[in-house]
Amino acid sequence: MMNNGIKKIGILTGGGDCPGLNAVIRAATRTAILKYDLEVIGYIFGYRGLYNNEFTNLTLKEVSGIEHRGGTILYSSNKDNLFDYTVEEDGVKVKKDVSDIAIENMRKENVDALIIIGGDGTLTSGRDFARKGVKVIGVPKTIDNDLAVTDVTFGFNSAIVVATDALDRLHTTAESHHRIMILEVMGRNAGWIALEAGIAGSADVILIPEIPYDINKIVEKIRYRESIGKLFSIIVVAEGAKPKDGDVVVQKIVADSPDPIRLGGIGNKLAYDLETLLVENEVRCTVLGHLQRGGSPSTYDRILATRYGVGSIELLNESRFGNMICLKGTHMSFVHLENVIGRNKQVEPNGEIANTARSIGISFGD
Numbered sequence: 001m002m003n004n005g006i007k008k009i010g011i012l013t014g015g016g017d018c019p020g021l022n023a024v025i026r027a028a029t030r031t032a033i034l035k036y037d038l039e040v041i042g043y044i045f046g047y048r049g050l051y052n053n054e055f056t057n058l059t060l061k062e063v064s065g066i067e068h069r070g071g072t073i074l075y076s077s078n079k080d081n082l083f084d085y086t087v088e089e090d091g092v093k094v095k096k097d098v099s100d101i102a103i104e105n106m107r108k109e110n111v112d113a114l115i116i117i118g119g120d121g122t123l124t125s126g127r128d129f130a131r132k133g134v135k136v137i138g139v140p141k142t143i144d145n146d147l148a149v150t151d152v153t154f155g156f157n158s159a160i161v162v163a164t165d166a167l168d169r170l171h172t173t174a175e176s177h178h179r180i181m182i183l184e185v186m187g188r189n190a191g192w193i194a195l196e197a198g199i200a201g202s203a204d205v206i207l208i209p210e211i212p213y214d215i216n217k218i219v220e221k222i223r224y225r226e227s228i229g230k231l232f233s234i235i236v237v238a239e240g241a242k243p244k245d246g247d248v249v250v251q252k253i254v255a256d257s258p259d260p261i262r263l264g265g266i267g268n269k270l271a272y273d274l275e276t277l278l279v280e281n282e283v284r285c286t287v288l289g290h291l292q293r294g295g296s297p298s299t300y301d302r303i304l305a306t307r308y309g310v311g312s313i314e315l316l317n318e319s320r321f322g323n324m325i326c327l328k329g330t331h332m333s334f335v336h337l338e339n340v341i342g343r344n345k346q347v348e349p350n351g352e353i354a355n356t357a358r359s360i361g362i363s364f365g366d
């Protein structure tokens with residue numbers, strides 16, 4: 001038991017998955033059991049499990065051998081907001097606030113506190129449960145790295161490792177055929193994946209949501225490279241990038257999702273537009289998609305996720321309820337969820353990292 005009376009905790013993972021979720025679950029469970037002698041359960045399918053009171057006991061055996069595994073052993077949903085939840089009443093689907101049912105379920109199972117692992121949507125619900133007096137600690141997850149306050153979210157490094165490898169592979173085939181190769185990466189409305197993978201993967205052009213592009217500038221860059229004997233070019237484009245005089249490309253609308261817009265398609269649009277202007281150059285597009293979210297976490301993410309897992313339990317022990325564990329420089333820190341929610345962290349167009357790219361001749365198409 002902790003000094004503040006906490007004996008039993010619940011862990012849940014919400015939103016889109018990413019590499020490192022299992023490493024957080026393992027580290028939090030091990031710390032809770034080995035250091036504080038707590039009982040630990042994991043809710044199945046995120047908040048849906050909390051509502052249905054569906055959980056599994058997390059023991060040392062249960063979390064053994066999962067640090068390196070992608071996905072989440074607890075499953076995850078990005079559709080279940082218990083403050084605006086779809087239920088069926090008299091055969092009709094209606095939206096309701098069912099958060100009190102979830103709180104009652106916690107009370108029935110004697111769950112004293114929750115570790116909530118997720119991005120903005122999942123942590124918003126975490127904040128809302130905290131406002132209702134539930135003892136919540138948040139853990140920042142997303143490949144997009146767009147959560148405010150924390151320096152890095154776990155999952156991001158694994159995604160840029162995959163994207164960088166893809167760029168390395170595109171380089172060799174681009175060079176053989178003198179082609180223009182476009183790689184479309186994820187990231188929603190933030191360009192972190194494109195920017196960092198683009199620098200690491202020696203891209204010639206990086207297009208991000210924060211810097212709308214002018215296609216003529218991209219053509220200029222390709223022509224300049226040809227003038228110095230480089231007859232191929234590599235472009236990395238974030239799914240949320242858009243031309244100066246245009247809008248983002250929406251791939252689909254997921255109607256029952258609290259955040260329904262799914263971006264995607266800008267890579268193929270750009271390939272078409274460039275081929276029209278360049279005429280004699282062949283342009284090809286590769287969409288990396290969910291490969292960025294699947295598979296094993298990188299070494300960096302395993303360590304960061306483990307630190308977050310341990311840190312989240314320490315925050316519970318310190319009674320810092322309603323806070324999220326985060327990374328500040330080289331140290332674990334914490335921030336109140338009220339100061340995290342809804343504050344999308346974007347690339348600064350003239351910040352140090354974007355200027356680093358500019359200094360080595362990378363074009364942002366601006």
Ligand code: F6P
Pocket residue numbers: 016078142143144186187188239262263293
């Ligand atoms: O937020 C993570 C992310 O992978 C984004 O980069 C992407 O836009 C979105 O989720 C895709 O969502 P889904 O898995 O629902 O297609």
